[in-house]
Amino acid sequence: MSEEFEMAKVYDPKDVEGKWYSYWEEKGFFHAEVDESKPAFSIVMPPPNVTGALHLGHAIDATIQDVLTRYKRMQGFNTLWLPGTDHAGIATQAKVEEQLRKEGTNKDELGREKFLERVWDWKEQYGGRITKQLRHLGASCDWSRERFTMDEGCSKAVREVFVDLYKKGLIYRGNYIVNWCPHCHTTISDIEVEHTDREGHLWHLKYPVKDSDEFLVVATTRPETMLGDTGVAVHPDDERYAHLVGKTIVLPIVNREIPIFADDYVDREFGTGAVKVTPAHDPNDFEMGHRHHLEEIRVMDKEARMNENAGKYQGMDRDEARKAIVKELDELGVLVKVETLQHAVGECYRCSTVIEPMVSQQWFVKMEPLTKPAMEVVQDSRLEFVPDRFSKIYLGWLENIRDWCISRQLWWGHRIPVWYCEDCGAEICEKDDPTVCPKCGSTHLHQDPDVLDTWFSSGLWPFSTMGWPEPTPELKQFYPTSVLVTGRDIIFFWVARMIFTALEFMKEVPFPKVMIHGLVLDAQGRKMSKSLGNGVDxxxxxxxxxxxxxxxxxxxxxxxxxxxxxxxxxxxxxxxxxxxxxxxxxxxxxxxxxxxxxxxxxxxxxxxxxxxxxxxxxxxxxxxxxxxxxxxxxxxxxxxxxxxxxxxxxxxxxxxxxxxxxxxxxxxxxxxxxxxxxxxxxxxxxxxxxxxxxxxxxxxxxxxxxxxxxxxxxxxxxVENVEQQMVLIMDVIKAIRNIRAEMNVQPGKKAEIILVAPESENRNVLALGQGNILHLAGGSKVDIVAELEAKPSQAASAVLAGVEVYLPLRGLLDLDKEIARVEKEIAQAQQELARFEGKLGNSGFIAKAPEQVVAKEREKLEATKSRISALQIRLQELQEA
Missing domain, CATH: 1.10.730.10 (Isoleucyl-tRNA Synthetase; Domain 1)
Structure with a gap:
């Protein structure tokens, strides 16, 4: 043994882990060069947020990737595990804005350019925290190839993809219902909205039918949005309201005439079966509004305050306006009743502010042309989920997908590469920044102020990190990657987007396998969170x-x-x-x-x-x-x-x-x-x-x-036969050890062992293991026989498959003393049994004690019965010995 590596008596990870990780990095063992003589294995790390710190979700994800990478490296593959971080638009901007607030300033005072300089400074100072922590975990990434979603190469890929999709008509700008966060001041995607069950109310309001004495009662959880109602919907098969379809009602407070129409979306069983429709503030109402050509009236601004369309309620926040509007409706006699109910409320995944759905002019990706091939590769098994059940979840999401809102009202991120001509209104989208309007020759151009959704850039990760759109040697050898490892919670956020962008631009799947792991929960099965205080670092x-x-x-x-x-x-x-x-x-x-x-x-x-x-x-x-x-x-x-x-x-x-x-x-x-x-x-x-x-x-x-x-x-x-033979030897040794323990035989006392095996094959095996039996079962000698003329006197026994084991007890223990000891133990156990039976026979105890306490006492009762039974068997063996 080398003195340099002499092993300590006690293993201390602190003496080992830092030393070896530094050694591996210094030797370049993680680095992968292009080598076409070897088969390739590659993984791209799901890029953690640059703002982040290692949590258990990262730890399990990175550990799985590291296990697979080290395994394939040892198998002789040219192995690349490519690491990187995501610029995390909303989260990073929030961090820097918080820093500015502490300094007594804000981003608007700094201006866009200076603010972005501060964000890059912050990224350089704090952005490497999680990658350092991944090293502590042992991640064998090729750190020399570390990427960032806003580095020069990734940014070039983003521009290439945006311009290509724009020119194909797959990216467009339009008014659409979006999820607006009044706190973060940006849109977020459907899958970034977290739904939380809250106690709320269902207000029943009666809308007067025009030129009639009738009222149509609607039920709503958001009465403040009624100011933007442009219709009332009922189910086409609902006989209660069939005679009203085609008529109009007069909207209280606003006194606006709006139509009554029929639509299959309406749930006849919920509320009154009549639904107020506010297309500008509800995604389902928006779809119905499109189907029935309804006007879209937005009644809130980006702070979730009532706007000029809200009349006298202008300037109130939505909660304040709700109270005031309900009060006026009550005074007008329009409020019929109020019910309490539990319902899911959408919240921003970053700040937990209640989301305000609203119609807004945004940039979108048309999803239908992109999702069809993304579904086909899973349906025909060109891409497989492990476990397979996640393929159904993936396909189900794609079947019901809406166009993807990709614009965010932030400064930190990939700015949308679209310019507008201030003279002729032309919209210009090119790979290089334009300086002159191609239509009128004007130089008065300004760029769209929005940035792209973070998931737009991370959706290109498997190929943008390897140099695309350039045809690099890395792209040739390591793409498509071999497997994606990720958590079940971002199948929609990330996995689906990588698949359809890869199919569009690389014409093949980004990986043939997607290995999905679950979430790490606390011992009670709850998600770990700061609010619960159950997180583990x-x-x-x-x-x-x-x-x-x-x-x-x-x-x-x-x-x-x-x-x-x-x-x-x-x-x-x-x-x-x-x-x-x-x-x-x-x-x-x-x-x-x-x-x-x-x-x-x-x-x-x-x-x-x-x-x-x-x-x-x-x-x-x-x-x-x-x-x-x-x-x-x-x-x-x-x-x-x-x-x-x-x-x-x-x-x-x-x-x-x-x-x-x-x-x-x-x-x-x-x-x-x-x-x-x-x-x-x-x-x-x-x-x-x-x-x-x-x-x-x-x-x-x-x-x-x-x-x-x-x-x-x-x-x-x-040799499976050898394994079966050894199992027989081990079973014999365990049986003898159990007898010695049960009979209280002192460890130092050697015992004669008699093994009865009628089949010659078993006797031969026992003979081969005779030395092992003597050594590990404390035997003085082993006799192996086909049958016994008479049962050995004063012997304890055990019966195994094909072998009977006898252990003569003469000389190993004082039988009379051992019998007395076991009898005493039985008597004590019977006293315990009587106590448990008395307790459980007491109706007062059963009635008053908590259920779990009663259950515990019953468990003790059954355990004591089993113990008495075992002791009685042992006593019988001793008495017969």
């Missing part, structure tokens, strides 16, 4: 437990696509696993000091068994990783390392390791220990990179790093 977890512990816990916590509940105790269990690996490795290394490579001697059953199990583990882990079932791969490794290698083979090997009279047997065991632990560390490396690198460098190996070693391959060791 991954960096704090890493500092306390180490990155490998966090990584392995996240990976093995659930099945593909499902949410993961974060239980702190699982971190303790995973740290114990890391310590188990460390201690086992130290044991092996201490026994390899005199090891020299060379031919092995004769293999025992246990040797052939561990080699077979190791090869099965190689196969199963490889298969699970190829299926993207990382949790299953981690489970297989855990069970092999802990249960089979540590708990069984190392213990089985000790007798020969310590046998100085038979050096050949010692060398054979050393050889197998080395082969299995070295190969297992390579299998485990993608999951626990730091721990495995440290252990591997202490082994008698050659090479710069475990991460650039080859992935383990099969060697023909797998």
């Amino acid at each position: 991954p960096i704090e977890v890493i500092e306390q437990y180490g990155a490998d512990t966090l990584r392995f816990m996240l990976i093995t916590g659930n099945t593909p696509g499902n949410d993961l509940r974060f239980h702190p105790e699982r971190l303790e269990a995973t740290r114990n696993f890391a310590n188990k690996i460390w201690n086992a490795s130290r044991f092996v290394l201490l026994n390899l000091e005199d090891y020299q490579d060379g031919p092995r001697g004769e293999l025992q059953l246990s040797d052939r068994w561990i080699l077979s199990r190791y090869e099965a583990t190689v196969n199963d882990v490889t298969d699970a990783l190829d299926r993207f079932d990382l949790g299953d791969a981690g489970r297989v490794l855990y069970e092999f390392i802990w249960n089979e290698f540590c708990d069984w083979y190392i213990e089985l090997a000790k007798a020969r390791l310590y046998d100085k009279e038979h050096p050949e047997a010692r060398h054979t065991v050393q050889s197998i220990l080395f082969e299995v632990i070295e190969g297992t560390m390579r299998l485990l490396h993608p999951f626990m990179p730091f721990l495995t690198e440290e252990i591997w460098h202490n082994l008698p190996v050659q090479g710069e790093s475990i991460m650039i070693q080859s992935w383990p391959e099969t060697s023909g060791y797998r």
Whole structure:
């Protein structure tokens, strides 16, 4: 063993992780050069917000990507994991505006140019936080290729795409209903609106039918928008209102005549079955308004204050106006009744302000021509979701998609590349900034003030990051990427947009597989949030437990696509696993000091068994990783390392390791220990990179790093018959250990063991494992027979499949004392049973105690009954012995 890498007695991640990450980066092991002689594997990192800090969602996402990247790198692929960050328009601008407020100024005082300089300064100062934290996690990204959605290359790609879509007529400007955030002062997309259940009211208002004594009662949750009503809708099959269709009502307060019309959208069962229609302030009303050619009257401004169309309510905010309008409606006798109800209210995903739907002039992408091919690639399996159930969610969203509003009323972002001629009104969209109007020759041009939705640029991520629109060598080798790893919450935000833009501009899918993982929830199944105070900082977890512990816990916590509940105790269990690996490795290394490579001697059953199990583990882990079932791969490794290698083979090997009279047997065991632990560390490396690198460098190996070693391959060791044989030996050992424990036999006392196996095949197997049984079951001798002439006296027994186990107790314990001890234990247990029965038989206790307390007492009762039954069986065995 090298003194330089001598292993400490206790594993401390702090001594290991920083050291190895720096080493990997300095050696350039993460970097990928174009090399067409190798097959390519590439992943683009879902770009976290430049404003962000690492949270558990990032941690699980990055860990999955890192496991796949390290795995493919070891398989010999030319592997690129391309990192980057997103400019996060709304969030970043909000951060800088907050900073300006503290300085006593604002963006308008600075002006657009100076404000953007401040944002770039902020980005340079604070924008690298999350990428530094990803390094703590062990992310093996090619940091030399790190990209930013507003760097020069990505910006060029954005301009190229916008101009191309504009010239194809797929980008247009028009009045459309949008989600307006009165706090952020920008539009946000439908999928960025979070719906929260709130208690609200349903106001029933009666609108007078013109030239009639009739009233049409409508129900609304937003009476303040009635000032913008331009129609009332009923269902075409609703007989209650059939005679009113085609007539008009007189809108109270405003005294505007509006039509009554029929539309299938109306739910006859909700409210009164008649719906007030405000096309300028409700997306569904907007669609009905288009179908029936209704006027769009906006009654609020961008601050969500009532505007000039609201008459005397102008200047009030919407909540204030609601109270005043309801009061006037009541005074006019129009308010029929008010109901309380729970309903979903749309909120801005950034600031939680209630969204105001309103008609506004914005830029849109026509979705129908783009979504058709994006659906077809999933329907014909050119692109597959893992798990497959997410393909239905994806297709369902695309089937119902509306045109995408891509303009945002911000300064930070990709500015819309459209100019307007102030003299002739021409609209100019070109790849290069125009200086002269192509229609009239005027130089009086001004650019559209809006910027593009952040998702517009990140939708180009798989190819813009590799140099598109230039035909770069990287694009040729690494596009399409191999797999996308992302959370289930951004299928619509990001995944769908990457797919349809890639199909439009690259003419092929951006990735053949989309691996979806769930969200990380708290132990109670709630989303983590600041308001609940249930968030977990991954960096704090890493500092306390180490990155490998966090990584392995996240990976093995659930099945593909499902949410993961974060239980702190699982971190303790995973740290114990890391310590188990460390201690086992130290044991092996201490026994390899005199090891020299060379031919092995004769293999025992246990040797052939561990080699077979190791090869099965190689196969199963490889298969699970190829299926993207990382949790299953981690489970297989855990069970092999802990249960089979540590708990069984190392213990089985000790007798020969310590046998100085038979050096050949010692060398054979050393050889197998080395082969299995070295190969297992390579299998485990993608999951626990730091721990495995440290252990591997202490082994008698050659090479710069475990991460650039080859992935383990099969060697023909797998023999299922050998595994079955060893299972029989292990079952016998476990049965004897259980008998000794139950009978209270002192560990140091050796016992005679009698094994009755009627089948010769089982007797042969037991003979092969005889030494193992003696060593691990505390045996003085083992007799293997086909049948017994008589049952051994004073013996405890166990019956297994194909084998009966007898352990004569004479000399191992004082039978009379043991009988007395067990009888005393039974008596005590029966007293406990009587106490539980009395408690549960008390009707007062049952009536008053909480349900969970009663349930706990019943569990104790059943456990005590089981214990008494087991003790009585043991007493009978002792009495018969």
